[in-house]
């Protein structure tokens with residue numbers, strides 16, 4: 001991954017105080033294999049409580065690498081993907097080219113979850129998927145309200161939003177802002193935190209697998225993701241907001257949804273929610 005401005009830490013970069021997710025996803029693409037795709041498919045099947053998505057329409061809002069659009073397409077859905085970052089759009093197109101070249105049942109474009117007119121123009125979908133996206137828009141609650149627009153009556157809304165840890169989340173917000181403040185900030189944050197994250201992973205591997213490298217080896221079980229690219233996404237992912245599970249639940253219930261599945265964390269990761277539109 002070449003940076004025209006000179007060397008930068010591997011993974012995502014930043015412009016104008018925003019993290020360039022697409023750059024990080026571009027680096028991740030070389031790791032996408034059958035194993036990761038299988039894990040991504042399994043995560044969709046488990047959370048949406050279905051064997052496949054045949055006959056369903058699936059909107060991937062903030063598609064990133066495109067892995068979950070690919071997984072949904074492989075499960076049989078008609079897929080529409082969009083992302084605000086042109087490099088994320090390009091990554092999603094690359095995965096379509098690799099696995100579903102010239103496919104008429106998978107369309108990809110640039111778009112924003114904050115653009116209500118755009119969302120209205122898409123029509124409605126059986127499944128709207130926006131994993132780890134809304135908290136990076138700079139206006140999370142408006143994004144959550146807007147992303148409900150394309151959910152069909154009786155359709156499912158699957159969102160994942162960072163867990164609000166109070167003062168700790170505020171601290172991480174400052175770290176991410178520093179990462180995105182320019183080259184020195186990015187280097188300083190990477191130099192300070194990557195060794196800490198590596199130590200944390202070694203400790204987690206020892207506790208969970210009885211092997212310091214256990215977490216690194218098995219990380220793909222986390223929705224097919226890659227530990228290193230997730231570290232970069234975590235350190236740089238700015239804008240950053242977070243919410244408590246009860247806040248998200250209440251917000252969506254007021255908007256005419258009922259909760260069908262929720263997986264929460266006590267840590268700094270995402271709480272995951274699947275709602276069904278009842279109204």
Ligand SMILES: C[S@@+](CC[C@H](N)C(=O)[O-])C[C@H]1O[C@@H](n2cnc3c(N)ncnc32)[C@H](O)[C@@H]1O
Nearest residue numbers: 021062063064083084085088112113131132133
């Ligand atoms: C952490 S990634 C998640 C990608 C993917 N959903 C996944 O689960 O792997 C967040 C993505 O949201 C995109 N994003 C941020 N703000 C957005 C917006 N306003 N509209 C659409 N996508 C946005 C970023 O460009 C990035 O690709």
